[in-house]
Amino acid sequence: MRLARVVLSDPEELAAKACEIRKHIVRMVGAASSGHPGGSLSAADIVTVLYFNKMRIRPDDPKWADRDRFVLSKGHAAPVLYAALAEAGYFPTDDLVTLRRIDSHLQGHPDMNQTPGVEMSTGSLGQGLSAACGMAIAAKMDGADWRVYALLGDGEIEEGQVWEAAMTAVHRKLDNLTIFVDWNGLQIDGPVSEVKSMDRIGERFAAFGWHVIEIDGHDIPAIMGAIEEAHETFGRPTAIVARTVKGKGVSFMENEVGWHGTAPKPDQVEAALEELEGSCKGGVA
């Protein structure tokens, strides 16, 4: 029997789901005492809209041939992906707190052979967009109508391979490919602007021939609208450049570079959950 897939269309319901996903992120990274909360929290709204509104998926049949594919190119944000997959029903939410443990299927970075719903093994930055292009080329070859999404970090796009793949996507007119750049402005060694001046991200992709949409990456209706615009864009891929806040939803983590790869301590987990609980009730994260 096929389980009913949860599809949410009300932005407030999606915001509440994103809030649940943020709580999972805090709990699982806290339980693991290691992991990357900042860039997981910044991407929570985007990933929520994909898994609970826009993507064509069957969580009880993860290998369904006609499913949409999502590639988490910034693989260190695995907690946001795992939380969304568990909430969507790919595996029990109880598994989430096993993150990074020796006996867990939830590896520190996504592993397509261990976790149901993970489409590509990632972790070494800059590689996911190439894989997403390969998937989108396969769909075109087969005349299939499933779509491919990928999420990249703003620091990640310092990797040259991203721009090789950006050329491939345009050359092959991959209009079935939509990427998000999670532009949270921070990377491990500091602000992206100081590390490698990766400003004007939208203009860069536009110069490569992409259709570019710039949005607030925490504005759920804007995320929904951008994906719809991507679906109606033909002949070229779409890059949704999303301005986000690293650590979004947990005030002491917001815009603090130290929370890129640091786990909260138990009292910090408590404080973060309390704050998120309040904002969940408020309806919008």
Place this chain on the structure above:
Amino acid sequence: MSKMIATRAAYGETLAELGAHDAKIVVLDADLSGSTRTGWFAAKYPERFIQMGIAEADMMGTAAGLAATGKTAFASTFAVFATGRAFDQVRQSIAVPGLNVKICATHAGLTVGEDGGSHQSVEDIALMRVLPNMTVIVPSDAAQTRWAVRVAAEKNGPFYVRLGRAAVPEIYDEEAEFELGKAKTLREGQDVTIIACGVMVSRALEAADALGAKGIHARVLDMHTIKPLDDEAVRRAAEETGGIVTVEEHSIIGGLGGAVCESVCSSAPVPVIRVGVADVFGRSGKPDELLEAYGLTAENIACAAERIINMKKTH
């Protein structure tokens, strides 16, 4: 042994043939399809050929994405770029997830020739062999290449097939049979074993003939599969002949010689002399001149075999 054909040509022909039978096969190349001979597939099946431009890293990742959807992805460029330039992509996007990508790299080793050291991979076998999940085949002639390409297409998982630019003698007829992970015994012998791969197999046979004229009976193994290595054949060679010479168009570090030493150390330790490129990069020259200059000759192999026999006597 009269006809000469490059293994890259046998690859191109076989790939174009396989395309007719297996619609899942897709081929990627990084602006070298004329040289790697994937262009022959492209001419027949343009809809399944993906020109990636000069972007080897992107090619490996794209091949991985295609494989993740169920395609059998053949990715070709020169060996030096496939394994060195794109090493991390081969590792993270192909080997770690064990995806069905066949890296068929041409222009391996010194016999690239005039292009020189920048283009001559002397380290590719080592780089690919060290990766978990990777199968490594180094065909010695056209017939064996045809088998290698077919077996790579049939079996699931990552493969590295090392091919050459220069024409090499045919060693096998079309009926010859090969088995993945099983050395092919070309000469029986009890005095010493020569284990060779790739273009050096024909020279190993010349060396064995020269040794035979002196009354030395050398066993010759064509170790076409470097990984998984035929440990049983290595152990038998050690126990039955008491010493081994390895021969490869690759660094003496980390390739066939390294693999045989690792194997023999844990089964039946005997003297091993590794004939190969002595931890240096190549240079420009004609293929035969280069093999001569770097000591990859039948004379050197025979000399190494006689040294092994002397070492056996003094032990």
